[in-house]
Amino acid sequence: MDRFGDGLVFVVALVLIGWWIWRRFDNWLHEPPSSRLRKLAQAGEVEPDEAVDFLQEHGYSVLSGKHRVPLGVIVDDGPVQTTRLYFDYFAAKEDRYYLVRLERSRQPIDWTASGLRERLLPYALLFPECDGIIVADPKDRLLRTVRFRVEDEKA
Known part of the structure; x- marks a missing residue:
């Protein structure tokens, strides 16, 4: 009788582990693309400073700050x-x-196309869900948005 109970516990444990793996896979499969951005938004703390105030003056809400990838x-x-x-x-x-x-x-930053490519393209490739990269200079009161797109070679 002791072996039957051990086998039953083993089968129940296998079923629970299988169910848990399936649920994780199903959640990952149906996860919306913006969920990665939501996790990123919750990852870093925002300390009020001149740059945060400058971005807020231009209508941006700063969700998180100081990230290291x-x-x-x-x-x-x-x-x-x-x-x-x-x-x-x-x-x-x-x-x-x-x-x-x-x-x-x-x-x-070198504001030529090749300079922007060298400096900012890694960010666009790592975070394709983002709508652009903002380059802010609070001291000179400049705010620029950079976007990349793949061009057709026929030109």
Whole structure:
């Protein structure tokens, strides 16, 4: 009788684990694309400062701040080299989400197409759900929105 009880407990445990895995997979499968952005919006704290006030003056609500995205780089099957990609804020305006980078005097942005590509394209590729990347310069009172799109080669 002891073996029957052990087997029953084992089968019940397997059924529960299988059900839990199925539910996780089903939730992941039906998760809306914007859920990643909602998680990002809740990830960082916003400390009031000049940049946050500047964004709010332009109608943006700053949802979170100071994010670090860890990345691993492997060259020729060598060891993983770690690096990070930083952005300053995550903001929303009229149900659209934006990553915010503050322009810094020690790292000025080259406002040519190739300069913007080199500096900001990684953000657009990592967060395709965002409607753009805002480059804010609170000191000079400038706010620019950068968007990328794939062009047709026929031109």
